[in-house]
Amino acid sequence: MKTKQIVGIVITGVVIIAVGITGVASNVIGSKLIKQNKTETSSIVKDMFSSVSGDSNIELPNKDFVGVINIEGEIGASSSNSLTSDSTYNHDFYLKYIEKMEKSDKNKGILLYVDSPGGAVYESDEMYLKLMEYKEKTKRPIWAYFASQACSGGYYISMAADKIYANRNCWTGSIGVIVSLTNCKKLYDKLGIKEIDITSGKNKAMGSQGLELTKEQRGILQSLVDEAYDQFVGIVADGRKIDKSAVKKIADGRIYSAKQAKEINLVDEVGSLKDEKKAFAKEAGFSEDITYYTPEKDSLSGMFSSIFGAVKDIVPKSEIDLAEDIVQNNGNGVLKYYAK
Numbered sequence: 001m002k003t004k005q006i007v008g009i010v011i012t013g014v015v016i017i018a019v020g021i022t023g024v025a026s027n028v029i030g031s032k033l034i035k036q037n038k039t040e041t042s043s044i045v046k047d048m049f050s051s052v053s054g055d056s057n058i059e060l061p062n063k064d065f066v067g068v069i070n071i072e073g074e075i076g077a078s079s080s081n082s083l084t085s086d087s088t089y090n091h092d093f094y095l096k097y098i099e100k101m102e103k104s105d106k107n108k109g110i111l112l113y114v115d116s117p118g119g120a121v122y123e124s125d126e127m128y129l130k131l132m133e134y135k136e137k138t139k140r141p142i143w144a145y146f147a148s149q150a151c152s153g154g155y156y157i158s159m160a161a162d163k164i165y166a167n168r169n170c171w172t173g174s175i176g177v178i179v180s181l182t183n184c185k186k187l188y189d190k191l192g193i194k195e196i197d198i199t200s201g202k203n204k205a206m207g208s209q210g211l212e213l214t215k216e217q218r219g220i221l222q223s224l225v226d227e228a229y230d231q232f233v234g235i236v237a238d239g240r241k242i243d244k245s246a247v248k249k250i251a252d253g254r255i256y257s258a259k260q261a262k263e264i265n266l267v268d269e270v271g272s273l274k275d276e277k278k279a280f281a282k283e284a285g286f287s288e289d290i291t292y293y294t295p296e297k298d299s300l301s302g303m304f305s306s307i308f309g310a311v312k313d314i315v316p317k318s319e320i321d322l323a324e325d326i327v328q329n330n331g332n333g334v335l336k337y338y339a340k
Contacts (some may be wrong), residue, residue, distance in 0.1 A: 013034070017299055058093075058100050058295045060107070065291040066280070067101045067110045069094050074338070075119025075127070075153045091123050098130050108286050110134065111277075112144040112161060118152025118174065118338040121228050128235065131160035143280050144274050146170045149257060151339035155266075156232060159239030163283075165276035166258040166267040173266060174339035177228040179221055184209040223323055228262035228335050240265055255339060265289060 073088030101107040110131070120125070131142055144150075144161035151174035158164060164173060186193065188210045195210025206217045215219075235250055237244045242265060250256075250264050261267045269275070281288040 011153055036160035039084045058097050059294075060100055060104050061291055061293050062106065063291060064106050064108055064286065065293040066108055066286075067097065068292050068294040068336050069097065069110060069115050069296065071072070071112055071114045071127075071154055071157055073116060073148075075116055075157070076122050077120065077123060078267075089119070091127070093295075094127070095130055098134050102134055107138075107140065108145070108290065109141040109280070109284055110294060112142065113147065113273075113281070114144055114150040114154045114158055116151070116275045117153035118154050118156070119146035120153070120338060121177065121335040121337055124337050125231070126151035128160050130266070132159070135160065141280075141284050143276060146172055146267065147274050152176065156337050158234060159235045161239070163269075164267040165269045165271050165273075165279075167272065168258050168270050170258045170261075171255045171339075172258065172261050173256040174249075174253060174337075175232055175251035176337070177225045177232065177248070178253075178336050178338055179334070181207050181213070182209055183212065184213055191333055224335060226319060228337075232337060233248075236266075283298055 071089065075089055076091065078090055078092035097108075101110065106173070112131075134140070135142060141163075142161045144164045146154075146157040146158070146164065146166040146168060148167065150158060150170060150172045155172055155175065185195075193210070195208060197205040197208060197211075199205050203217055203220065204210060206213065206220065229251075233244055233247045236242065236247045236251065240247075250266070256264070256266060258267065258270045262270055277292065278288060281290060292336070
């Protein structure tokens with residue numbers, strides 16, 4: 001069977017599934033509208049799409065539990081409102097989860113499960129601050145477990161933890177900041193394209209793909225990187241109880257193995273997740289068989305994400321599309337705590 005035929009069959013199947021889901025959703029809305037007046041219509045529709053986007057209410061256990069927060073994949077702005085999102089990390093969802101746990105007397109602490117190369121400075125710091133707020137309000141412990149990687153922003157967030165265990169094959173560290181830009185001026189020149197920007201100042205178009213960075217502009221960007229770096233160093237110094245000057249000696253952006261990280265006090269222990277849970281229970285004073293609870297994001301949201309993600313993967317990309325992906329993912333000028 002030819003590739004085009006296979007693609008056609010897959011797309012047809014996806015469309016049929018999507019139509020079926022739409023039909024079910026329509027029936028649900030229709031049955032509700034029969035029972036309720038028009039003034040409630042907008043509320044029904046809003047609730048349904050809130051559920052689809054993953055913003056439905058988070059249910060907590062009615063027994064003692066430790067809340068698990070999965071810091072997996074690249075850390076960035078939540079895309080939970082998009083039906084086409086296939087992102088692993090859901091920023092807004094976990095912020096809401098922490099708020100719910102703060103108010104629950106059944107919650108006994110938090111376990112951060114970190115498997116991330118890092119991500120955006122803003123979201124990394126926001127999650128860290130939210131966790132610190134949780135500790136301040138509840139006086140409950142936070143422990144972290146590093147899986148295959150806990151780099152840069154993933155490590156930054158983990159500085160809210162009271163104790164850190166790392167898998168023996170984990171890579172961690174990468175304490176530093178990066179801004180990546182993609183300059184296409186030579187390509188533009190070759191294609192006869194000239195970027196024209198009407199700006200209010202000489203640095204307003206700084207970082208544009210069709211313009212070379214000036215020495216002054218490089219200095220401006222470096223100052224932003226340096227400021228974010230100093231913030232990172234301070235967070236590590238506070239979290240690991242290390243002098244800032246000592247942190248700077250090991251914070252040159254490099255990654256460390258779990259064994260190396262323990263030797264320089266970036267983690268507390270090297271071991272398995274089972275080892276950590278046993279130690280966590282003993283030190284925090286709760287039962288070893290306590291529930292470790294990970295809230296499920298809405299299943300309908302996941303279904304939509306899977307469908308659209310599958311379509312996106314099978315549709316071939318042009319050279320222009322691929323070039324745009326490179327620019328978007330590697331040179332968008334966003335400050336990041338990220339291991340490349």
